[in-house]
Amino acid sequence: MVINTDLHSHSGYAGGVGTISLENIEKTMTLKGIDIFGTGDCLHPKWNKHLKNILIEKENGLFSLKNSETDKRFLLQTEIIITVDIKNARKIVHTLIFFPSFECVDKVTKCLESYGMKNTVGRPFLKCNNNIDVSNKLEKILNLDDLIEIVPAHIMTPQGVFGSNNPVYSMKEFYGNVSDRFKAVETGLSADPNILNMIPELDNISLISNSDTHSAALNRVGREFTSFDINKPSYDSIINCIRNRKILKTAEFNPEEGKFFLTGHRAGKKDHNDSYCVFSPKNTPPTKICPICNKSLTIGVLEQVKKIFDMQIKNINPEDRTQLKRDFVSTVPLIEIIAYTLGIKTVLSPKINSIYRDIIKTIGDESKLWFNSKSDIQKRLSGVVDDILISNIIQVKDGCFGFSPPGFDGTYGDLVIGKKIDFNNINTIFCNPNQTVNIENNQKKLY
Numbered sequence: 295m296v297i298n299t300d301l302h303s304h305s306g307y308a309g310g311v312g313t314i315s316l317e318n319i320e321k322t323m324t325l326k327g328i329d330i331f332g333t334g335d336c337l338h339p340k341w342n343k344h345l346k347n348i349l350i351e352k353e354n355g356l357f358s359l360k361n362s363e364t365d366k367r368f369l370l371q372t373e374i375i376i377t378v379d380i381k382n383a384r385k386i387v388h389t390l391i392f393f394p395s396f397e398c399v400d401k402v403t404k405c406l407e408s409y410g411m412k413n414t415v416g417r418p419f420l421k422c423n424n425n426i427d428v429s430n431k432l433e434k435i436l437n438l439d440d441l442i443e444i445v446p447a448h449i450m451t452p453q454g455v456f457g458s459n460n461p462v463y464s465m466k467e468f469y470g471n472v473s474d475r476f477k478a479v480e481t482g483l484s485a486d487p488n489i490l491n492m493i494p495e496l497d498n499i500s501l502i503s504n505s506d507t508h509s510a511a512l513n514r515v516g517r518e519f520t521s522f523d524i525n526k527p528s529y530d531s532i533i534n535c536i537r538n539r540k541i542l543k544t545a546e547f548n549p550e551e552g553k554f555f556l557t558g559h560r561a562g563k564k565d566h567n568d569s570y571c572v573f574s575p576k577n578t579p580p581t582k583i584c585p586i587c588n589k590s591l592t593i594g595v596l597e598q599v600k601k602i603f604d605m606q607i608k609n610i611n612p613e614d615r616t617q618l619k620r621d622f623v624s625t626v627p628l629i630e631i632i633a634y635t636l637g638i639k640t641v642l643s644p645k646i647n648s649i650y651r652d653i654i655k656t657i658g659d660e661s662k663l664w665f666n667s668k669s670d671i672q673k674r675l676s677g678v679v680d681d682i683l684i685s686n687i688i689q690v691k692d693g694c695f696g697f698s699p700p701g702f703d704g705t706y707g708d709l710v711i712g713k714k715i716d717f718n719n720i721n722t723i724f725c726n727p728n729q730t731v732n733i734e735n736n737q738k739k740l741y
């Protein structure tokens with residue numbers, strides 16, 4: 295059977311947006327077609343206690359809400375932040391851990407506390423001295439239980455192992471030898487298999503996708519997910535698929551929409567007012583300095599991945615590369631497509647919600663929108679919703695969409711349906727007329 299999993303989330307204890315309720319999450323999972331969801335923050339004492347109160351184990355390592363009559367399941371998961379001083383600066387890397395049982399969570403918590411981890415925030419910090427120290431500490435955790443799985447999280451964002459903050463050019467440089475035991479990495483919102491296929495070190499590693507949601511909203515839960523084909527759902531069967539590289543496919547948020555796709559500085563940043571700048575890799579100023587505020591630009595994923603490729607390919611014969619086949623679909627959250635079609639800026643309108651529910655009633659759940667054929671979707675939705683909306687959904691399924699501008703420096707990309715946007719030539723300095731800018735030879739200022 296095919297199951298859809300979204301195995302990275304956060305509770306209200308991880309800071310950021312609001313609080314999460316697994317009861318609400320369960321309702322959203324039903325609409326989105328997610329079968330198994332990561333609990334988030336399961337090391338945090340209060341969230342851990344809450345999880346123990348509301349969850350009951352149904353299959354090995356899979357839990358449901360106590361009074362639930364649905365087949366929706368939860369899997370124990372956390373993200374930790376590992377920090378190491380590299381080249382005289384701190385490197386921060388988010389890392390996922392999956393657990394087969396509450397007993398195992400308790401064992402790992404004790405072990406991490408013995409390393410000095412302060413378990414006071416949802417996403418706790420583990421301070422390490424260097425990559426050998428990271429490796430030793432993670433090895434000890436992995437050795438606590440055969441079924442614990444460690445997965446580097448959203449690897450291309452600034453807080454991912456290949457992120458642009460204090461960059462490293464191989465997993466080993468940060469994680470040390472324990473990286474040989476990693477069987478998967480998480481793509482994150484700003485990258486997809488097309489981008490990660492560039493990195494030779496990942497050629498034989500599974501790619502998994504998760505939403506990293508902090509809320510139960512329809513455009514957050516399951517905005518990325520991973521499908522597995524398993525005989526019977528259980529924690530072991532999912533972990534075995536990851537270890538044996540049996541990922542059926544991933545559903546990917548388009549990287550161009552992700553918050554760190556291109557290089558730039560967003561409006562509203564210190565000394566920026568409403569001015570911003572955004573560059574594709576070939577147009578980034580060679581100094582990597584922002585022409586508006588004169589500080590270092592936030593380097594985007596596209597630029598970063600090219601740099602990693604250049605560094606890794608030096609030691610490899612490109613003809614020797616054999617790569618796992620990675621099936622995926624590129625998606626846009628359905629409520630964003632509806633909002634775009636109606637010309638409404640916020641996705642929280644009751645009108646959008648009512649159209650969303652009409653569509654789901656007709657097709658079953660949102661995952662079917664991406665996995666079923668175009669003709670099937672067209673046939674089912676005909677007469678149920680407006681033809682323009684159906685045409686926009688089909689165009690997204692066809693890949694005929696883009697973002698103008700794409701995401702950069704912490705801002706999401708702005709959706710455009712009906713054409714592709716050439717992101718290779720972006721060279722924009724949008725400037726408040728009162729602001730002075732340092733312009734490189736080839737760059738133009740826009741007002």
Ligand SMILES: [Zn+2]
Nearest residue numbers: 373388447448
């Ligand atoms: Zn993270």
Ligand SMILES: [Zn+2]
Nearest residue numbers: 559584586587
């Ligand atoms: Zn700036």
